[in-house]
Amino acid sequence: MIEKVSIIISKGSLEAVYPGLIMANGARAEGIEANLFFTFFGLDAVHRKHHDHIRLATVGNPGLHLPTLAGALPGVSAAMTAYLAKKMAKLDIPPIPEFIEMISDTGAGLYACKASVDLFELAKDDLIEQVQDIITVGEFYDKADGGQIVFT
Amino acid sequence: MSTATYAGTEVTVNEEGFFTDPAAWTEAMAPEIADEAGIAELTDQHWQVIRHVRHEYTEKGSGPTVRALGKTSGVGVKQLYELFPKGPAKLAAKIAGIPKPRGCI
Numbered sequence: 386m387i388e389k390v391s392i393i394i395s396k397g398s399l400e401a402v403y404p405g406l407i408m409a410n411g412a413r414a415e416g417i418e419a420n421l422f423f424t425f426f427g428l429d430a431v432h433r434k435h436h437d438h439i440r441l442a443t444v445g446n447p448g449l450h451l452p453t454l455a456g457a458l459p460g461v462s463a464a465m466t467a468y469l470a471k472k473m474a475k476l477d478i479p480p481i482p483e484f485i486e487m488i489s490d491t492g493a494g495l496y497a498c499k500a501s502v503d504l505f506e507l508a509k510d511d512l513i514e515q516v517q518d519i520i521t522v523g524e525f526y527d528k529a530d531g532g533q534i535v536f537t
Numbered sequence: 538m539s540t541a542t543y544a545g546t547e548v549t550v551n552e553e554g555f556f557t558d559p560a561a562w563t564e565a566m567a568p569e570i571a572d573e574a575g576i577a578e579l580t581d582q583h584w585q586v587i588r589h590v591r592h593e594y595t596e597k598g599s600g601p602t603v604r605a606l607g608k609t610s611g612v613g614v615k616q617l618y619e620l621f622p623k624g625p626a627k628l629a630a631k632i633a634g635i636p637k638p639r640g641c642i
Contacts, residue, residue: 407641414603416623477604478642487604490614492622 389418389532391525396537397426397435398442399466399481405537406430406484413491420528421488423516424498428505430481431497431512437482441466482513489515494528496520543569548634555630555637559594562634570632575623579632583620586610590626591633600630600638 390412394405405421412419429435443449443456443465455461470480479487489495497512497519509519520528538557541550543566549557554573556562567587571579579587589610593601603626607614617625626638 411641414624414626479604487614492618
């Protein structure tokens, strides 16, 4: 039985953020210790201004089976994001801000990557209050010690 | 499938310890199941969750997920994890004698 998992979320699109959240929440539901690390554009998921506006990538996403040019048209990403959000609500999958708050309530650790925070010139105040700390790669490995690491 | 004895009565459970026949469960069995799951004492709040889970199962045929529990049981997610540290939905279902809830959220 896995006892601890550390999940790295490194992209800021809907289809990159949700799987990591679902994996973390599912781990806690099974009694597995879980930490989430938000790095690079994955930081958007815990950015106060952006976490409620995470969108589906409609360009360069072959899983959508859309012609590339159609995916690039104005409004397509927003429309498909809204469509997916409706479907997810039916399955009782919460919107990202609510989901992250819930995951934090399960006792999972939420951490932001220091290099990314520096790169985007952010401060702790730019991130949602559930983020416990801004940590370095070394500190991440300390926290991940003894468990599995999943990179999404 | 195997058997376990709670409150002096033998019941059948699956390989994870969940009741295969929820009708065989009685409230008197709950403290012993909880003890096996690492919960030494069932408080009123534990019971609130256990009875709710049991009720949901009777109404809907399956136990609620953690998110649903947090919204409907009167006990928030944070506290659910304090009451059932090894997974509230799973443990409450086990103690309430119903099948393990299946869901990804």
